[in-house]
Amino acid sequence: MTDFLLLAFLFLAAGVVSVPIASRLGLGSVLGYLIAGIALSPVLTLLHVDVISIQHFAEFGVVMMLFLVGLELEPRLLWEMRARLLGLGGLQVGLTASLVAAAAFAFGQVWQVSVAIGLIFALSSTAIVLQTLNEKGLMKSDGGQASFSVLLFQDIAVIPILAFLPLLAIPGLAGHDDSHGAEEGHGAALSLVDGLPEWQAALLTLAAIALVVAAGMYLTRPAFRFIAQANLREIFIAAALTFVIGIALLMTMVGLSPALGTFLAGVVLANSEYRHELESDIDPFRGLLLGLFFMTVGASIDFGLLADNTLVIIGLTLGVMALKAAVLMGLARIFKVRDEQSWLFSMALAQAGEFGFVLISFATANSVLPDDIAAPLTLIVTLSMMLTPMLFIAYDKFVLPRYEEAEPRDADEITAPSHIIIAGHGRFGSVVNQMLLSAGHETTVLDHNAGMLERLRVFGVRAFYGDATRPDLLHAAGIENAKVLVVAIDDKHRSTELVRYVAGNHPHVHITARAMDRNHVYELWGAGCRDVIRDTFDSAVRAGRSVYEALGTHPFDAERAARGFVSENQRTIRELAGLYDPAVPNHENAPYRERARELLDEQAEQIRARGRGAFHERSERGWTPPTPEDVKAVARRLE
Amino acid sequence: MAKVLHIFAHPGQGTSRVNLALWKAAQSVDGITGVDLYAVYPRYDIDIDVEQQRLLDHDVIVLQFPLFWYSCPALVKEWIDLTFEHGFAYGQDGDCLKGKHLMLALTTGGPHGAYSQQGYQHFELRTFLTPFEQTARLCQMGFPAPYVQFDALAADGADHARGFTALLTALRDDTFDFRRAGEAELLTHDTLPLKEGARP
The missing domain is CATH 3.40.50.720 (NAD(P)-binding Rossmann-like Domain)
Structure with missing residues (x-):
């Protein structure tokens, strides 16, 4: 109990101290949390805290965030996004994965490892990007919307990637430490589909999605009305949490991404009269969990490793980010994301993300990646996430002024209805x-x-x-x-x-x-x-x-x-x-x-x-x- | 029998003598439609359809008001602005008022002599009324000489009121001589142009 309270106090206090300072300095909350995490890391090491397991817990913040994003997105808007979602998202994941894999291969990795590395770096950080875009009010901009399409596609793509990775297993690495199991984030401890023939599993999965949509459309309204009549705020919050956690659980049990499931539920409820209430009830939990997540990212930086290979690690981080940004810039051209919005899009998604951590631990557990490669990869992912808030600052400082002077912004970007x-x-x-x-x-x-x-x-x-x-x-x-x-x-x-x-x-x-x-x-x-x-x-x-x-x-x-x-x-x-x-x-x-x-x-x-x-x-x-x-x-x- | 519409407009009826006397006297004439404009539209929310229908339903429109600053009280202007619509009263296909008559019945504070080149009002009364005259002309309406009481603050108004009932009656009974009224400068209670044989 004391341990728990001590940890809670440490994390909360670190966030409370550093985030306001970071905001005051114009760095944004994400960087504040990351710095708080770095500052906390010696203390956490001293207390023998398992930062990674806290991180897996905190990843639930991403699930909640996608629920909230879904709430903002009416089904009609989602449908209008379909071309970008599949085209932009699909091309981004495919191209980035291939190019990074080719680069890794050129650096002398075997092809299996190269492909795994490619897939790991193809993904970006939903947590950092959406949090920052929301904070800056850029979610509705063209670049923000394109970023969101890509992130949503990546969230969906994680599932097939997880299914594909074990096929790359290198025989020599078998018998590796399995303690992290099949990654906790999507932990399959309680699975409904294990051991079923494939067609039954597929059927069950579809049934689960249908259940989420149907429950969202028909069950939530009477249920929330019933709960609203109790007139107790905490019961409504409890109901909202139950709803989100329940969907995440169901999705995990049928082997789907919980983030995708709650996102769908959010979209279904986007037209509901309980939307704003749900939003304001879930939002604090999302904020705290994401904050915790960012702090664990900061705290998990392996400074020993960084000190030993400073130049290589930093060089590789910058290289990966430049490569990702170049791919994004090219796609922005093709999909007509213009001017400063294309910069926003490229700079926002240039990092690797939290799903990278998941894939790395999963790949290691499945004998795809050797440990001596996994450790620097984790560090590169972390560093790229650390650099993202700075890229946003660079966007504000260097990119925006150029376009603001050059031409007035598109009217439909800034028209908020009265x-x-x-x-x-x-x-x-x-x-x-x-x-x-x-x-x-x-x-x-x-x-x-x-x-x-x-x-x-x-x-x-x-x-x-x-x-x-x-x-x-x-x-x-x-x-x-x-x-x-x-x-x-x-x-x-x-x-x-x-x-x-x-x-x-x-x-x-x-x-x-x-x-x-x-x-x-x-x-x-x-x-x-x-x-x-x-x-x-x-x-x-x-x-x-x-x-x-x-x-x-x-x-x-x-x-x-x-x-x-x-x-x-x-x-x-x-x-x-x-x-x-x-x-x-x-x-x-x-x-x-x-x-x-x-x-x-x-x-x-x-x-x-x-x-x-x-x-x-x-x-x-x-x-x-x-x-x-x-x-x-x-x-x-x-x- | 002509249909006569009598529109009365005075915003301060508590202090009106002559105009109120005219309005009351007009009530005694049968077959005249009387409208107290400030009573119908105390909040200026003029109903255009109702007012246009009123114009369509009548042959002679008598506008009665005190002259305020060389023009009509504000509500009369508002009534004209809204009711005399393009396409109804003038302009393309706007001939709904064609052949009707627009006649003014007004009172002035100043004496007759003030309304002359040498008087302190510097212009003839008819000069001040040209906007109304041209309004009638543009709408293809007749504009008989206005029925006027000068020096209304001093006058007791009884003659003027009696003359007004005679005027309304003559308009109603088609015994009003529009030709002579068109040639006259001004009309008063003792210079009403009535046709031969009509009782004054």
């Missing part, structure tokens, strides 16, 4: 939403009434389940890119907190908030909202105007008197807002009470003085003719 988030879809929020939709705007509705959301979605409203006052859910709903937030939730206190949070953390968002009463107006104003709308005020004013008309006031006079009332009322509210003190009830707040009484007296005075309504003074200013004497005076002066 985005509106509506928190609360009750009697108030729903009207706002209808108005915005009817004017052709795109809205995202957040509400925690699961039953109502389902009805809404039938009518094509983009509605999501969740508590809008939670920052992580707001983040998942895209508050960073939002233009306007409409706060229409029923709970006064929570709506004030929501306004306070968004006004403080996302000052670019215009907040339109619904106030329940006068004090709520003061509170929302104090929380930073400058567009406060009292929810029943306008309708009450209209009722008052109707009564004016019913009493025989001319409709136009009634309209003007109502407007006069509104501005007078707003004036007093603004004035009294300065005296409002949330800690003291208004009737005990002396300055507030006094000023309110003065304002009332002013009104009464106006009424007495004129013998009519208090707000007539405003309306009488207009169209009041001069007296006949005035007219004569003017005429005399002018004639």
Whole structure:
């Protein structure tokens, strides 16, 4: 227990210290984690920690990340990607593997080892690339999309590669240490397909995929609705984790990539109203696990080996990366990824990845790679991952400026739709939403009434389940890119907190908030909202105007008197807002009470003085003719 | 029998004397469609279809308003801007108002003498009304001389109101002499051009 707590503390503390510093220096979180890992490595060695097994555990972060990526990707978009996925991905893996293998062969390796090395370096790091692209907001760019297609293909390709590698076994290496078994990441300890004839295994595999898709489409909604009714956040998180882990487990048991399985499940749920909730529930786990993963990569660098062969190792690392980048650059040309996007694509995917580790240990276990080659290969993979964040920095510093000056960027790369988030879809929020939709705007509705959301979605409203006052859910709903937030939730206190949070953390968002009463107006104003709308005020004013008309006031006079009332009322509210003190009830707040009484007296005075309504003074200013004497005076002066 | 549309526009009816007197007097004339524009559209949300149908349904349109700064009150302008649409009132195929008459009934604060080259308003009243006259011409409508009460703040308005009912009645009964009204400069309660045999 103490050991576990000590380890948890070490890793967490290292991340907490180094990542903010790295971010501050503009290095990105990945480099921060890697450096933290390097700093931790002597301590870990001292404690005899098995870094590699922690790394296998942490790889689950990649599985979660692909689930999240899937959530962002509607099936239609995935289908549109198919040419790139197969063409770009397939060519990248094939070409890189062949070229690296040829190079290895030229360096004197036997052909089996050369092919294995080629395959190992054909793969890139999903973890580093997606994490960095997300962090930099480049996922939607052309280069980002192309990178993602390639990474997804690589994830799929790992499975056949794992099946193929044992065929390369070199007889002389047999009887090698098998302790790592058949790689834990895709550990086949619990297999459903072992020992089955091939056609049955294939059938079972297809059935498993069908199960994931069908469960995603038909089972999750009622299940999540049932869970949502419990109204316990941790149960929803538990359900989300169960879902992701369950799919990963099922995929592993039929011999498929768990990352691919959860990615599929994510795509199936991309249209679900629980999408944002799932996203914000899984995201912290993904972040922590990936962080742990990066730290283990940093910690597993074999500095002894590096010191002994510094030049060779670094030379080979740079060589491999240059080769990969060249292949990617060529493919970018063919697939029309242009300009700075082609640089992004080539530089982002030039490293080897975490699947490289998996393949190396698997190949070693299967007598394909001798130990004395596996160790430097592991080091090269690690170093190439270490260099990736620096390539991203180089991209920002050297590549981007050139293209920004040369020509304006494509419009469709930066057009984010004007985005509106509506928190609360009750009697108030729903009207706002209808108005915005009817004017052709795109809205995202957040509400925690699961039953109502389902009805809404039938009518094509983009509605999501969740508590809008939670920052992580707001983040998942895209508050960073939002233009306007409409706060229409029923709970006064929570709506004030929501306004306070968004006004403080996302000052670019215009907040339109619904106030329940006068004090709520003061509170929302104090929380930073400058567009406060009292929810029943306008309708009450209209009722008052109707009564004016019913009493025989001319409709136009009634309209003007109502407007006069509104501005007078707003004036007093603004004035009294300065005296409002949330800690003291208004009737005990002396300055507030006094000023309110003065304002009332002013009104009464106006009424007495004129013998009519208090707000007539405003309306009488207009169209009041001069007296006949005035007219004569003017005429005399002018004639 | 001609169909007469009487459109009345005064934003400050609480302080109106002569115009309000005209409006009230007009209520007593049968067969006239009366519209208090500021009562129908207190929020300026003019219904174009309804207003165009009103124009189609009538032969003579009488616009009654006080002259504000040498023009009509804002809502009348809004009403013209929206209702006299291209393709309806003018322009390609826009001849829906052809042959109808547009007539103004207005009050001015200044005396008659002010509206002359030597007076302090420096122009004839008709000069200020040329936008309305040309509007009618562009829509192929007749534009009889306007029915005017000068010095409306001093006048008691009773004669003017009585003359207005006579005017509306004559328009309704086809006893109004449009030819003479077209030649006249201005009309007042005692210079109404009625056809022979009509009772004033």
